[in-house]
Amino acid sequence: MTDVLVCVKRVPDTSGEVVLTADGGGVDGRYAGWTMSAHEECAVEIAAGIAGDTGGSVTVLTLGDEDSVEQLRSALAVGANDAVRIDATADDYGPADVAGAIAEVVRGREAGGEGYGVVLLGNDAADTGDHQVGIRLAHLLDRPVVAGAQEVMASGDRLEVRVGTPAGTEIYDLPVPAVLTVLEGGVEPRYPNISGRMKAKKAQVEVVEPGAAPQGSGRLGLRVLPPPESNVEMLGEGPAAAPRLVAVLREIGVVR
Amino acid sequence: MSVLVVVEPDESGNGLSVVSQETLTFARQLPGEGVDAVFVGSVGDPDEAALAQCREHGVGTVHVTDDARLERYAARAWAQVVETAAETGGAAYLVAGGTPRGNEVLAHVAAARGVPMPCNVVAVVQDEPLEVERQVVGGAVLERVALGGGGGLAVASVAGHAVAPEPAGEPGEARVERVEAQIGDSDLAAQVVRVEEREGGDTSALTGADVVVGAGRGVGGADQFADVEQLASRLGGAVGVSRVVTSLGWRPHHEQVGQTGSRISPDLYLACGISGAIQHWAGCSSSRTIIAVNTDAEAPMVTKARYAVIGDMHEIIPAVLEELG
Numbered sequence: 001m002t003d004v005l006v007c008v009k010r011v012p013d014t015s016g017e018v019v020l021t022a023d024g025g026g027v028d029g030r031y032a033g034w035t036m037s038a039h040e041e042c043a044v045e046i047a048a049g050i051a052g053d054t055g056g057s058v059t060v061l062t063l064g065d066e067d068s069v070e071q072l073r074s075a076l077a078v079g080a081n082d083a084v085r086i087d088a089t090a091d092d093y094g095p096a097d098v099a100g101a102i103a104e105v106v107r108g109r110e111a112g113g114e115g116y117g118v119v120l121l122g123n124d125a126a127d128t129g130d131h132q133v134g135i136r137l138a139h140l141l142d143r144p145v146v147a148g149a150q151e152v153m154a155s156g157d158r159l160e161v162r163v164g165t166p167a168g169t170e171i172y173d174l175p176v177p178a179v180l181t182v183l184e185g186g187v188e189p190r191y192p193n194i195s196g197r198m199k200a201k202k203a204q205v206e207v208v209e210p211g212a213a214p215q216g217s218g219r220l221g222l223r224v225l226p227p228p229e230s231n232v233e234m235l236g237e238g239p240a241a242a243p244r245l246v247a248v249l250r251e252i253g254v255v256r
Numbered sequence: 257m258s259v260l261v262v263v264e265p266d267e268s269g270n271g272l273s274v275v276s277q278e279t280l281t282f283a284r285q286l287p288g289e290g291v292d293a294v295f296v297g298s299v300g301d302p303d304e305a306a307l308a309q310c311r312e313h314g315v316g317t318v319h320v321t322d323d324a325r326l327e328r329y330a331a332r333a334w335a336q337v338v339e340t341a342a343e344t345g346g347a348a349y350l351v352a353g354g355t356p357r358g359n360e361v362l363a364h365v366a367a368a369r370g371v372p373m374p375c376n377v378v379a380v381v382q383d384e385p386l387e388v389e390r391q392v393v394g395g396a397v398l399e400r401v402a403l404g405g406g407g408g409l410a411v412a413s414v415a416g417h418a419v420a421p422e423p424a425g426e427p428g429e430a431r432v433e434r435v436e437a438q439i440g441d442s443d444l445a446a447q448v449v450r451v452e453e454r455e456g457g458d459t460s461a462l463t464g465a466d467v468v469v470g471a472g473r474g475v476g477g478a479d480q481f482a483d484v485e486q487l488a489s490r491l492g493g494a495v496g497v498s499r500v501v502t503s504l505g506w507r508p509h510h511e512q513v514g515q516t517g518s519r520i521s522p523d524l525y526l527a528c529g530i531s532g533a534i535q536h537w538a539g540c541s542s543s544r545t546i547i548a549v550n551t552d553a554e555a556p557m558v559t560k561a562r563y564a565v566i567g568d569m570h571e572i573i574p575a576v577l578e579e580l581g
Contacts, residue, residue, distance in 0.1 A: 018393055027397065095373070132373055146446050168454040169454070170329065184516045185517075220402060225397070232548075232560075234564055238572065242578070244565075245572075249580075254491055254524045
């Protein structure tokens with residue numbers, strides 16, 4: 001039986017325009033909406049798979065304010081069994097702070113006789129793109145870590161982890177307990193069904209207070225790049241534009 | 257105090273990767289006295305092409321390891337090699353390209369040292385105290401951050417294509433020095449045990465292609481890629497797809513261009529039926545020339561492109577193929 005902790009982050013949905021908050025200190029998601037990082041959607045799916053294969057359970061955790069419960073419920077709707085929110089203002093937390101706060105929860109659960117064989121995180125968050133929370137967490141917990149996991153198979157006290165690279169797939173075999181950071185592409189996140197949504201809606205979310213004050217990320221300010229002035233040259237419409245398009249291909253040297 | 261750059265061999269096995277050459281160019285903007293390099297991902301002497309490129313980039317010392325235990329990749333152990341090289345070389349700054357390997361190894365060093373690690377840095381804003389600007393939100397936003405200070409090691413990864421690779425004003429000696437790192441069992445607990453090579457779907461073909469023909473939701477279905485593949489083949493390039501295409505299961509993830517896929521910088525990106533959401537733009541914006549083919553003249557990919565053709569890609573691509581002969 002492998003109990004899994006999967007850590008998710010509430011991030012602005014950036015499929016549309018990015019708007020900063022009035023003070024320029026953060027991304028304003030009020031209009032675009034909020035979501036879970038794509039890698040973490042896959043991490044939830046992998047967590048559900050490990051727990052299903054081994055008869056374990058999945059706990060989903062986030063660090064954020066009350067609104068971030070929305071992302072916890074998304075994970076509960078697709079297979080997580082219980083949820084924990086570290087009550088904090090996420091923008092005040094740098095990657096080392098986040099890793100420290102998660103480590104505190106893991107250690108607390110272990111002390112209470114409830115250990116996590118696997119801790120899953122996204123490889124990098126869609127907003128900050130930090131690539132390091134999982135590795136910092138592994139160092140704090142003194143556990144092995146694999147970054148970029150796309151498929152995971154649990155067997156006894158070992159994990160087989162598959163990581164996609166340009167040349168193919170690298171396979172790791174490592175002991176539990178371990179930390180893995182998940183990259184999109186290996187599994188297809190499932191959609192919640194109605195009973196999953198209902199269960200998630202009613203589920204209790206445990207709230208814990210972080211023990212240490214955050215040191216921050218060193219952020220001094222943000223600026224949105226102005227949209228480049230469009231200098232598109234229209235080559236025409238439909239198949240009739242093909243000769244002009246091919247002329248451009250010759251001009252830029254990709255066709256001789 | 258010097259700048260130590262984590263470099264990776266080129267995937268072809270001949271010379272340095274382009275990202276490493278970019279990172280060496282970036283490193284010379286940092287306020288250090290000289291640039292050194294440490295190899296990650298290859299054991300023993302670098303090939304002559306790689307050493308020649310190190311010399312061109314002004315590298316004084318090239319740190320390598322002979323530790324046979326590192327023939328198979330283990331990030332934490334490689335981080336020990338990098339840390340030891342930083343200590344023996346007296347590095348004040350440690351930088352790597354923002355590749356999976358670069359970010360992973362640097363993160364281990366930063367975690368072990370307890371220092372910050374801004375990722376995807378694009379520019380040095382100020383020398384003293386050092387401030388840098390880095391990409392966040394898929395490159396749509398730039399974040400200014402304080403880096404280092406206090407006499408410790410400052411660690412950062414550099415965004416791909418933040419700078420164009422350029423030789424140094426004066427070549428370096430590129431003296432090869434062996435790193436004797438103290439690598440323990442725990443450093444090797446997460447190590448690659450075997451590699452399954454991919455057949456006919458090498459992502460390096462996408463990231464290294466001079467021409468990429470991109471396809472998005474506008475393709476219409478998994479069985480609608482024949483003309484896209486034919487055009488990519490005719491132009492000697494690779495097929496790249498948007499996230500929605502892989503999410504729909506029409507094509508494999510290793511073909512995905514974008515923030516959570518591959519970042520490309522071909523001479524030509526021909527984006528067909530792709531709207532150009534931020535997530536996709538993050539992966540293709542470094543292309544030298546972008547041509548959009550789309551039914552929607554207001555789509556972001558069209559307005560951001562250099563050239564555009566409006567219409568149905570399945571009518572336009574065959575006409576282009578016919579025109580090419």
